[in-house]
Amino acid sequence: MRSDEAILAQLLSLSWRGIVRIIAVMNQKGGTGKTTTVVNLGFALAQSGLQTLLVDLDAQGNLGVSFGIEGERGLYHILVDGSDPNACAVNVRSHLHLISSNETVACAD
Ligand SMILES: Nc1ncnc2c1ncn2[C@@H]1O[C@H](COP(=O)(O)OP(=O)(O)OP(=O)(O)O)[C@@H](O)[C@H]1O
Ligand SMILES: [Mg+2]
Numbered sequence: 001m002r003s004d005e006a007i008l009a010q011l012l013s014l015s016w017r018g019i020v021r022i023i024a025v026m027n028q029k030g031g032t033g034k035t036t037t038v039v040n041l042g043f044a045l046a047q048s049g050l051q052t053l054l055v056d057l058d059a060q061g062n063l064g065v066s067f068g069i070e071g072e073r074g075l076y077h078i079l080v081d082g083s084d085p086n087a088c089a090v091n092v093r094s095h096l097h098l099i100s101s102n103e104t105v106a107c108a109d
Helices: 005-014 034-047 062-066 075-080 101-109
Strands: 053-054 090-093 098-099
Touching: 005 034, 034 053, 034 062, 034 098, 075 101
Parallel strands: 053 098
Antiparallel strands: 090 098
């Protein structure tokens, strides 16, 4: 079994047992596949039937672009305006929700 398949299998096993998992994908270096990893891992988990929430912390906002959403309330509104995270999470695919970012998030740093 490939290592990424093994990791996914382990996550699915834990999640089915009711354990919430938070996975952070981060790397200071640009262009290393962070967004691509989040899109594909998130979609794979959601397709497996797990309720999955993606939170984009990058002011480039590429996750929103990837799922075709724009102009929604997102992370900035949660951090700065105190908006309810539930109201800012957009259902982008079955079992898959997204709290998006854009350049306004840079102001919240
Ligand atoms: N496993 C892979 N094999 C080949 N190309 C890949 C792979 N993963 C991502 N890429 C490509 O590498 C480029 C950068 O990927 P991505 O945007 O996911 O990186 P990033 O770390 O999120 O970048 P940034 O730091 O700008 O946010 C994209 O063109 C993407 O299609
Ligand atoms: Mg990115």
